[in-house]
Amino acid sequence: MTASAIEFANTVVAKRGTLRDGLDGWLAEAGHPAAADRFRELRDAVRGLLSAATGGGEFAAADLAVVNAASSAAPRWPVLAHEADGTLTVREESVRADRTAEALAELAQDAVHLLGGPQRQELRACQGPGCVQFFVKDHPRREWCGPGCGNRARAARHYQKHREQQAS
Secondary structure, eight states: OTHHHHHHHTTEEEETTEEEEOHHHHHHHHTOGGGHHHHHHHHHHHHHHHHHHHHTOOOOHHHHHHHHHHHTTOOEEEEEEEOTTSOEEEEEEESOOOHHHHHHHHHHHHHHHHHHSGGGGGEEEOOSTTOOOEEEOOSTTOOSSSHHHHHHHHHHHHHHHHHHHHHO
16 A cells, blocks of 8 residues: 555656656646646655655654645545446445545555554665665665666676775
8 A cells, every 4th residue: 555655755756866856747647637736745745754754854744734634635435336237346435526635635645554554664765876766675685766776776886896996
């Protein structure tokens, strides 16, 4: 469940030393391009909380307020639907018809469960050179958000070692 909060937060990427915002593409894919400002506010608050959680800093009250407000915006419950073929299926019902508020709430609730649950202990900021991504450490030896960052870190380490040997 927490993968979507991390994917959402990771719509900020570092490319060649410059931060790039991939939120517009992510929103277009998710079907909510018109509400970019609301999603950006939530994304920035989630990133602030993830940074505090991984860096040992204080959680900003403003970030907590944004996440909690978004989380409370779309209460839902499961219902059983009797299908024409006689089977029962589970559907989600919501008090609100605002699909944007529901999407914001789902992302915020995902962040709440991530930061307030047991996975917080495994939450990490990528140690790759210049990387600004987050991930949940799912393997004891994992240090990076993905293979690309691992390769860049190993290449940088090799380059530095080789350079030091040549200087000696």
